[in-house]
Amino acid sequence: MGLSTGVAAMIGALFGGGRNVVRETAELFMENTEAGAEREAAWRAAALGQFAGEFVQPRKGAFDRFIDGLNRLPRPALALGTLGLFVAAMVDPVWFAARMQGIQLVPEPLWWLMGAIVSFYFGARHQLKGQEFQRSLVETMGRTGTVVRNIGALQALDAGTRAFDDPNPALEDWRGDGR
Structure with missing residues (x-):
């Protein structure tokens, strides 16, 4: 016990x-x-x-959507304005020449200011697009190992199926391989 x-x-x-x-x-x-x-x-x-919290897009109000719309206008406006200048020069050359004479009266510091504004605007966009491109390139390079392994596996499968192929005399004769 x-x-x-x-x-x-x-x-x-x-x-x-x-x-x-x-x-x-x-x-x-x-x-x-x-x-x-x-x-x-x-x-x-x-x-x-x-990670998911970093990519949550907050719901935008009417003002934010309006400003986003305004931010999308300069490039199309500049492109269409330039094309419009070509059309104006062809339609009424005298009117166009008078306007170009007026542009010659714009002081040089104002041209520098306009150049700086346009450069900053397009430079910032160019930098943003360049960073997005680099990010996508890194993602693609990250998938390279998987793709190489998959290709190797597919080639091994292909080689394995070809190893089991028996010679077909009729097919070889048709191809002209007749030995």
Whole structure:
């Protein structure tokens, strides 16, 4: 009786009270893979949540949409205005020449100011488009390894199917390979 009571007390000390001392001791030296997977999943979910938060587009009001529309006007206006100048020069050359004489009266500092404004506007757009291009290039390069592995697997499959092809004498004769 005493021995069984002592063993029961020892088992109760090791595994009683909702604890498992053996498992807890082993986890000091080796990670619990299930708990590690749960931590990894939580970490990935938090990272994805943070990334998703960076790309959330806030709902824009009427004023923001109006300003966005205005920001889209300069390039088409400049292109259409330039074409309009060509048309005006062909339709009424005297009227066009009079207007060009008026442009010669614009002071040089005003030309510098207009050049700076146009340069900043188009320069900023050029920089933005260049960064988007570089970002897409990095994404493409990131997929290169997968594409190379896929091509290798497809070539291995193709080589495997060709290895099992038996020579077909009728086909070789038709091709003119008749040996």
